[in-house]
Structure formats: structure tokens, C-alpha cells
Amino acid sequence: MRDDSFYAAVGGHETFVRLVDEFYRGVATDPVLRPMYPEEDLGPAAERLTLFLEQYWGGPTTYSERRGHPRLRMRHAPYKVNPDARDRWMLHMRTALDSLALAPLHHAELWDYLERAAHSMLNTFDD
Numbered sequence: 001m002r003d004d005s006f007y008a009a010v011g012g013h014e015t016f017v018r019l020v021d022e023f024y025r026g027v028a029t030d031p032v033l034r035p036m037y038p039e040e041d042l043g044p045a046a047e048r049l050t051l052f053l054e055q056y057w058g059g060p061t062t063y064s065e066r067r068g069h070p071r072l073r074m075r076h077a078p079y080k081v082n083p084d085a086r087d088r089w090m091l092h093m094r095t096a097l098d099s100l101a102l103a104p105l106h107h108a109e110l111w112d113y114l115e116r117a118a119h120s121m122l123n124t125f126d127d
Helices: 013-027 043-056 062-067 072-076 083-099 104-120
Strands: none
Touching (some): 013 043, 043 062, 072 104, 083 104
16 A cells, blocks of 8 residues: 555545445445345445445455455346436535545546446336
8 A cells, every 4th residue: 555645645544434334324224225235234335435446446355355355346237227326426425435435536436437437337227
């Protein structure tokens, strides 16, 4: 991990835990997104997302050490990710990101990535 990484600049592990915890608070009650998480407890999904984001932004490489290459599209292929699901994901993630009160440049950079990632996960236009 580099001291000059985005991960370090935004506060490291604690920041990503806060982001993901707030995101999953929204997912937990979302009638479209919640069924995409078959585990009764959202904890394992939250841990996976935290590890992925930390690694992507220059933090520890624990995600790859445990799970291999992220293969995001492949991992999401079993789920119907249509525009409604994408928009709901973005809504909960935007709420979570806004709760962090990051510096404007960091906020914009992280949102840009999250928005592009959400669009790239679309795999159907069916309802």
C-alpha cells in the first residue's frame, strides 16, 4: 500500500467501511436489490465490497488474495441488472458517498468510478 494512494488520502480502511456500511443500510430495505443478496446476513457481501474497493483504490490486496481476479461482470451475470437496479444501486451508493463528507475532488473521483462501474454492470433491459 502506498502512502500517496487515493485509499490513504481519503482515510483508508475506516472510510471504505463507512461507505459500504451506509450503502448496505439502503440495500437492506430495497425491494429490488435485496433479493440479489441471497445470504440472510449482508455482512459477507459488505466485506467483499469493502475489500474490492480498498484494493481498487490502492489499499491492501486482500480481495485478490482471497477471491482472485474481481471479474465483476461475471460475478454479477446471474442477477438481473437492469436500469432500475442500476439506478437504485447508484441512489444508495450516492447517499453513502455523500455521508462521508470527502474533499470535493475525492468525492468527484470516487463518484465518477462508481457511476461508470454501475453502468458497466447492466446486463439486461428487461423488467
